[in-house]
Amino acid sequence: MYKILKTEGRAKRAELQTVHGTIQTPVFMNVATVAAIKGGVSTQDLEGIKNQVVLCNTYHLHLRPGDETVYRMGGLHKFMSCNKPILTDSGGFQVFSLAQNRRIKEEGVYFHSHIDGHKLFMGPEESMRIQSHLGSTIAMAFDECPSARADHDYVKMSVDRTTRWLIRCKNEMDRLNSLPYTVNPHQLLFGINQGAIFDDLRIEHARRISELELDGYAVGGLAVGETHDEMYHVLEEVVPYLPQDKPTYLMGVGTPANILEGVERGIDFFDCVYPSRNGRHGHVYTKRGKMNLLNARYELDSKPIEEGCGCPACRRYSRSYIRHLLKSGEMLGMRLCVMHNLYFYNNLMEEIRTALDEGRFAQYKKDMLESMREYGEEQRAPGGDIAKNWKKG
Incomplete structure (x- = not known):
């Protein structure tokens, strides 16, 4: 259950009650892509640094160690010894950003693993099944994340397909949550708004997915090439068309300044690899x-x-x-x-x-x-020799 406690303009102070605990929002989710935060930080460490939510990734965990392994170990919470809520990204962004030779079809996406090149397929049902195996608190719907600079016709086609995929995700999640051996039968589902930087596509998509009465809604496809001003403009246009009585999540963002601007525009949830990636450098x-x-x-x-x-x-x-x-x-x-x-x-x-x-x-x-202007706030993560052997994330 999501409850708004206070508002200031569009900014919301709220809480989301889940089976794994109550999340106070606005909240930053600490990114543990493969069920671990890069930099040697354990879930026990997180308990002492005010962590509320951990974010893990469906695509990466499906490849290693395999969602079946996590399922047999009792789900992510037991596997990584985490007593806080966990959100799993659907894997859609990684399929489109990391995978090689991908082919998008109505049924889903055919692609090759970025690890060893073997053939894979992921669609809405597959993503939901993997996330059900993981047993996360919140599952994200499978979507396509088009480039911020893609043309209007392509983005419209992509958004329409993402809507159809979302309906399939919801139906499959409902089915999985009803099964007797599901790790977390109370798993929540968040849908994702797409539309690149086109106001009309963003708003229309927000209206359509709002009709599905999901547990929460994310704004995806930002911080992928557009300017900060363009990102803020999209939030100003689209957030008012998402349900105000449901949590709103800005995916993959960002710097402290981005977070302050996002909160002002009505965002509840944030995640970003900047804290860990920059810290390693x-x-x-x-x-x-x-x-x-x-x-x-x-x-x-x-x-x-x-x-x-x-x-x-x-x-x-x-x-x-x-x-x-x-x-x-x-x-x-x-x-x-x-x-x-x-x-x-x-x-x-x-x-x-x-x-x-x-x-x-x-x-x-x-x-x-x-x-924060005293030292300046860089918008891009640095490179360097310290972490040269670390992968991004």
């Missing part, structure tokens, strides 16, 4: 912007990453020591940076919720955006 988030701990200026700096921060890294270690670990290639350096970044994001969401509770979100957003 020694880039850490603070209320004054993003710092690169590899810079020589921190060699003799005895201060924590951020003074006053309650994360495990800041409570005990100096910038100088963490920089030394990073320069030495010690994994502990990456781990501490990732844990700090995840804590920063989760704490940011807690502060946003408090500001909404107290009716001062607009001022909080203004103050945070001004504060």
